[in-house]
Amino acid sequence: MEGAARVIARRGVRGLRVEELAAEAGVSTALIYYHFKDRAGILRATLEFINDRAGRYTTERDPARPGLDARGELEQTLLLELQDTPDVRETSTAWGELRASAVFDPDLREDLARATRVWVHEVGELLGLVHPMASAAALTAAAERLTALVEGLSSRWLSGSLELAQARELMASAITTELERLSRSRPPV
Amino acid sequence: MEGAARVIARRGVRGLRVEELAAEAGVSTALIYYHFKDRAGILRATLEFINDRAGRYTTERDPARPGLDARGELEQTLLLELQDTPDVRETSTAWGELRASAVFDPDLREDLARATRVWVHEVGELLGLVHPMASAAALTAAAERLTALVEGLSSRWLSGSLELAQARELMASAITTELERLSRSRPPV
DNA sequence: GTCTATATCAGGATAGAC
DNA sequence: GTCTATCCTGATATAGAC
Numbered sequence: 093m094e095g096a097a098r099v100i101a102r103r104g105v106r107g108l109r110v111e112e113l114a115a116e117a118g119v120s121t122a123l124i125y126y127h128f129k130d131r132a133g134i135l136r137a138t139l140e141f142i143n144d145r146a147g148r149y150t151t152e153r154d155p156a157r158p159g160l161d162a163r164g165e166l167e168q169t170l171l172l173e174l175q176d177t178p179d180v181r182e183t184s185t186a187w188g189e190l191r192a193s194a195v196f197d198p199d200l201r202e203d204l205a206r207a208t209r210v211w212v213h214e215v216g217e218l219l220g221l222v223h224p225m226a227s228a229a230a231l232t233a234a235a236e237r238l239t240a241l242v243e244g245l246s247s248r249w250l251s252g253s254l255e256l257a258q259a260r261e262l263m264a265s266a267i268t269t270e271l272e273r274l275s276r277s278r279p280p281v
Numbered sequence: 282m283e284g285a286a287r288v289i290a291r292r293g294v295r296g297l298r299v300e301e302l303a304a305e306a307g308v309s310t311a312l313i314y315y316h317f318k319d320r321a322g323i324l325r326a327t328l329e330f331i332n333d334r335a336g337r338y339t340t341e342r343d344p345a346r347p348g349l350d351a352r353g354e355l356e357q358t359l360l361l362e363l364q365d366t367p368d369v370r371e372t373s374t375a376w377g378e379l380r381a382s383a384v385f386d387p388d389l390r391e392d393l394a395r396a397t398r399v400w401v402h403e404v405g406e407l408l409g410l411v412h413p414m415a416s417a418a419a420l421t422a423a424a425e426r427l428t429a430l431v432e433g434l435s436s437r438w439l440s441g442s443l444e445l446a447q448a449r450e451l452m453a454s455a456i457t458t459e460l461e462r463l464s465r466s467r468p469p470v
Numbered sequence: 471g472t473c474t475a476t477a478t479c480a481g482g483a484t485a486g487a488c
Numbered sequence: 489g490t491c492t493a494t495c496c497t498g499a500t501a502t503a504g505a506c
């Protein structure tokens with residue numbers, strides 16, 4: 093699975109070759125087919141693996157850093173996707189590929205939509221911690237804008253149209269703006 | 282070229298089959314190869330065609346609607362990408378595919394980065410018309426955020442994670458927010 | 471479980487006639 | 489310019505031995 097994640101990060105979901113994956117794992121292609129029904133099965137398992145791993149590093153901060161306030165946690169959650177580490181690169185790349193593939197493959201859409209909803213919801217909760225008086229609708233809209241922006245910036249970064257440092261700055265300023273917006277729409281007590 | 286644009290919208294850049302393109306155009310594959318060197322040549326020509334067409338419908342508003350104020354023009358330019366017409370769908374799909382492919386194909390990056398810069402610059406200019414006192418840096422940053430958000434929302438829409446109407450609402454509210462932000466950072470005279 | 475073939479097939483590209 | 493026929497490569501998937 094780790095090898096598969098690396099291959100997807102290197103070649104994309106649609107560029108994944110079973111032979112290359114086998115080489116990456118140091119086994120024969122036949123063994124891959126022994127463990128997975130077919131190419132689609134490999135993909136399914138790998139994307140699940142990647143999502144699990146992403147979920148892990150998204151939530152493991154919770155108990156570990158009690159000193160982090162809600163806003164800090166929000167920033168960290170969103171900026172996490174804009175980092176040049178192998179894990180994040182793999183996850184973001186796979187995520188982008190999944191979305192791009194879903195445009196042409198309806199089978200992928202449901203999983204993707206669900207995962208997106210979960211993420212938007214998480215960010216919405218964090219925004220709610222910072223601004224407890226904001227309406228649910230306002231929080232959801234802000235979360236939707238912020239997460240969509242992360243995806244947009246991430247794909248610009250990965251496709252070489254934007255420097256990582258700039259992407260992070262733009263994201264940070266967007267967070268500030270959204271929080272200001274929330275505090276104006278329903279001022280805190 | 283129109284047939285190619287349709288096929289790309291249906292199958293993606295990486296899913297384009299020369300045979301399907303030939304069928305779409307009602308000719309043989311051999312004739313396609315008579316006109317284009319190879320598959321890459323087909324792709325190059327088609328993406329150029331699509332970009333030209335997109336450029337056309339982006340700018341043809343200028344002389345036609347003198348009544349449209351700067352803000353209206355800004356909104357129209359950005360919301361244009363979020364419409365369910367064949368042209369826009371084709372353009373947005375191709376654009377998303379191009380970006381997704383560029384992650385794995387360095388050859389595509391330069392063209393893409395250039396086109397992105399042009400677009401960001403255009404939006405920056407429009408923002409400047411609305412807020413002539415804002416600094417160039419602030420305008421560019423806002424344009425970068427807004428265009429990245431359009432891309433993020435567009436790919437969510439095309440991949441079935443977001444309703445078009447919602448995407449448009451989110452985009453409209455983001456424009457409002459960015460304009461407010463600009464007016465605060467350097468208040469108008 | 472794991473390997474070495476190998477069947478099979480799709481799709482890019484070309485030859486050569488008209 | 490346009491077609492039919494076909495070559496050829498690369499990639500999925502399987503058979504069968506160990």
